[in-house]
Amino acid sequence: MRALTWHDKHDVRVENVPDPAILNPRDVIVRITSTAICGSDLHIYDGFIPTMEPGDILGHEFMGEVVEIGPGVNNLRIGDRVIVPFAISCGSCFFCERGLWSLCDNSNPNAALAEKMYGSSGAGFFGYSHLFGGFAGGQAEYARVPFADVGPLKVPDGLADEQVLFLTDVFPTGYMAAENCDIQPGTIVAVWGCGAVGQFAIQSAYLLGAEKVIAIDRFPERLQLAAEAGKALTINYAETGDVVQALKDHTGGRGPDACIDAVGMESHGTSIDWWTDRAKQAARLSLDRAHVLREAIQACRKGGTLSIPGVYAGFIDQMPMGTAFAKGLTFRMGQTHIQRYLRPLLDRIQNGDIDPSLVITHRMPLDEAPQAYEIFRNKEDNCIKVVLNP
Amino acid sequence: MKEQVNVSGTPTNDISRRTHLEEAGINVAVVMEQHELAARSHRNAGSLITTWLPPLGGGLLIGFGLSQRSLSGMAIAAAGAGVMYYGLTKRMPSLAGGVPDGRNSIRVEKVVTINKPIDEVYDAWCDATKLPRILSHLESVTDLGEGKSHWVVKAPLGGTVEWNAETMVDQENRVIAWRSIGEAEVPNIGAVHFHEAPGGRGTEVRVRIEYNPPLGPIGATFAKLFGEEPSQQVEDDLRCFKQVLETGETAATAGQPRGRSQTSLMDTGLDKVRQVVDAAGSVFGGR
Numbered sequence: 001m002r003a004l005t006w007h008d009k010h011d012v013r014v015e016n017v018p019d020p021a022i023l024n025p026r027d028v029i030v031r032i033t034s035t036a037i038c039g040s041d042l043h044i045y046d047g048f049i050p051t052m053e054p055g056d057i058l059g060h061e062f063m064g065e066v067v068e069i070g071p072g073v074n075n076l077r078i079g080d081r082v083i084v085p086f087a088i089s090c091g092s093c094f095f096c097e098r099g100l101w102s103l104c105d106n107s108n109p110n111a112a113l114a115e116k117m118y119g120s121s122g123a124g125f126f127g128y129s130h131l132f133g134g135f136a137g138g139q140a141e142y143a144r145v146p147f148a149d150v151g152p153l154k155v156p157d158g159l160a161d162e163q164v165l166f167l168t169d170v171f172p173t174g175y176m177a178a179e180n181c182d183i184q185p186g187t188i189v190a191v192w193g194c195g196a197v198g199q200f201a202i203q204s205a206y207l208l209g210a211e212k213v214i215a216i217d218r219f220p221e222r223l224q225l226a227a228e229a230g231k232a233l234t235i236n237y238a239e240t241g242d243v244v245q246a247l248k249d250h251t252g253g254r255g256p257d258a259c260i261d262a263v264g265m266e267s268h269g270t271s272i273d274w275w276t277d278r279a280k281q282a283a284r285l286s287l288d289r290a291h292v293l294r295e296a297i298q299a300c301r302k303g304g305t306l307s308i309p310g311v312y313a314g315f316i317d318q319m320p321m322g323t324a325f326a327k328g329l330t331f332r333m334g335q336t337h338i339q340r341y342l343r344p345l346l347d348r349i350q351n352g353d354i355d356p357s358l359v360i361t362h363r364m365p366l367d368e369a370p371q372a373y374e375i376f377r378n379k380e381d382n383c384i385k386v387v388l389n390p
Numbered sequence: 391m392k393e394q395v396n397v398s399g400t401p402t403n404d405i406s407r408r409t410h411l412e413e414a415g416i417n418v419a420v421v422m423e424q425h426e427l428a429a430r431s432h433r434n435a436g437s438l439i440t441t442w443l444p445p446l447g448g449g450l451l452i453g454f455g456l457s458q459r460s461l462s463g464m465a466i467a468a469a470g471a472g473v474m475y476y477g478l479t480k481r482m483p484s485l486a487g488g489v490p491d492g493r494n495s496i497r498v499e500k501v502v503t504i505n506k507p508i509d510e511v512y513d514a515w516c517d518a519t520k521l522p523r524i525l526s527h528l529e530s531v532t533d534l535g536e537g538k539s540h541w542v543v544k545a546p547l548g549g550t551v552e553w554n555a556e557t558m559v560d561q562e563n564r565v566i567a568w569r570s571i572g573e574a575e576v577p578n579i580g581a582v583h584f585h586e587a588p589g590g591r592g593t594e595v596r597v598r599i600e601y602n603p604p605l606g607p608i609g610a611t612f613a614k615l616f617g618e619e620p621s622q623q624v625e626d627d628l629r630c631f632k633q634v635l636e637t638g639e640t641a642a643t644a645g646q647p648r649g650r651s652q653t654s655l656m657d658t659g660l661d662k663v664r665q666v667v668d669a670a671g672s673v674f675g676g677r
Contacts, residue, residue, distance in 0.1 A: 003649065005648070092505065105505075106636055
């Protein structure tokens with residue numbers, strides 16, 4: 001089959017690789033019909049995710065048709081159309097039983113490695129380094145899906161791929177970020193980063209009853225989408241400069257009740273802390289740049305909540321812990337528990353509450369995936385979200 | 391030299407050691423006295439040649455072995471390490487005997503919580519002859535009857551280590567303890583304890599093993615390099631045991647597709663990563 005493989009920083013290739021096979025009783029094989037590039041794939045592309053090996057197949061946002069079924073899977077049939085959550089979850093450990101699907105105890109074959117790095121291991125992810133399991137990803141013609149009796153969701157007839165594809169990651173990720181804001185009547189939410197996760201966080205915050213959502217970015221096309229599709233008030237930090245002051249101005253001097261960091265470890269800024277982060281990251285002294293996190297802590301109102309769907313991988317410096325403590329902030333973060341949101345969000349799509357396909361700006365064949373990565377990474381051609389069709 | 395391996399992070403001390411051994415029904419004092427006598431008679435027999443030749447020769451072997459940069463070179467280096475160890479300590483690296491000597495033994499302790507009721511976990515462990523299907527480092531367990539069994543475990547470079555064991559304690563849903571008997575290559579004693587975790591969190595399974603490594607602490611380090619060291623084996627196998635009980639299978643990726651890599655094989659790359667993460671872990675994790 002054809003698959004997109006990682007070889008080095010900014011070196012991904014489409015090549016012929018063997019077809020996947022059933023390895024465990026609870027596996028299925030899916031023939032992929034649509035697959036997307038995630039912002040978190042760019043962390044790999046930019047060389048910031050450790051334990052990648054040349055030849056690893058990328059991709060964790062994919063859907064398709066079941067073509068082969070392991071003997072332990074009874075709830076799927078050949079020909080079923082399914083979307084596949086990016087995190088692999090067993091469904092029977094302490095964490096899965098409590099809905100903490102992305103913290104599954106049993107799906108990472110390299111759990112010992114993750115334990116050494118993070119103290120304990122969460123779930124394995126498709127196409128996201130050996131630290132998170134070393135599973136072959138879904139930017140390919142076929143993929144093996146472990147624990148397929150638990151993860152995949154059958155897609156009802158009448159819904160196109162593009163309407164449901166983002167249930168695999170970015171839509172639930174934006175939704176969980178908004179849910180983590182504990183939205184009450186009158187809540188004002190600020191969202192840093194207007195990529196796909198940011199866009200879904202904005203729309204989800206309104207779905208959950210937010211009074212107002214303020215979106216922060218520097219790319220006009222992303223701010224425009226946030227304003228038009230998301231009804232957000234927008235701040236272009238490249239023009240405004242002092243984001244904290246601008247947020248105070250928009251919130252009667254209180255600061256946003258909740259702040260969402262939908263940017264993560266590769267944040268961009270204009271202030272001195274961003275430049276020192278950048279230098280440390282370039283020298284491999286640090287994996288993460290935390291400019292957005294610091295700014296959000298500074299901006300958030302007293303007693304407010306910081307919701308962090310943006311990915312962090314290692315250590316951050318100059319964490320304004322004193323500010324967070326003095327303001328009594330609550331931090332909520334982590335990988336999304338996709339399975340928890342699949343059915344409720346599918347209902348939202350079917351009801352017409354939200355059309356996830358609005359974030360798609362590029363549709364390309366799988367063979368052009370290397371160009372797609374380049375365009376997406378450099379935000380060329382107003383790129384927000386790329387869908388690949390094998 | 392007493393080396394203790396304790397993965398749960400709590401420092402071991404003599405009280406916990408005594409408790410552990412007493413739980414397994416071993417009289418430590420007697421065992422230690424016997425070995426101290428043997429060691430003293432070795433030391434008294436030293437001359438200039440027997441004192442300095444082995445460490446010197448061992449050092450040369452290590453140097454030669456390491457310079458080969460190959461598996462056989464590593465084996466030569468390890469043999470050299472054994473000779474050197476003997477030369478410096480006047481102890482035979484491998485102590486034949488039924489139970490580990492209290493001074494040179496290595497302790498391994500690992501614990502895992504399994505999201506299943508205690509009786510189910512105990513029953514699964516009890517049927518030792520079926521364990522090799524779950525535990526990848528275990529080649530076979532043969533029931534010899536009358537509480538005795540024969541164990542074959544993987545060793546570095548594709549070798550195996552075998553011994554006969556007898557069950558010393560078996561209390562349903564609480565504890566199973568065993569020790570090696572006869573001329574064991576790796577004298578060992580061990581126990582597995584089962585505790586109900588609080589608030590419906592399943593069952594805590596705690597494995598403690600004490601063994602005398604072939605070639606002493608140097609042999610233990612050598613085994614660690616090849617991923618067949620008991621501390622790693624117990625950790626890996628407990629994880630497999632948990633996975634099989636909770637999900638019916640073990641998480642796997644071996645055999646899945648990948649692209650052509652011109653620079654490195656996945657395994658060697660992963661080893662490199664492990665070394666780096668190990669180093670980072672010891673710096674940041676305070677282990």
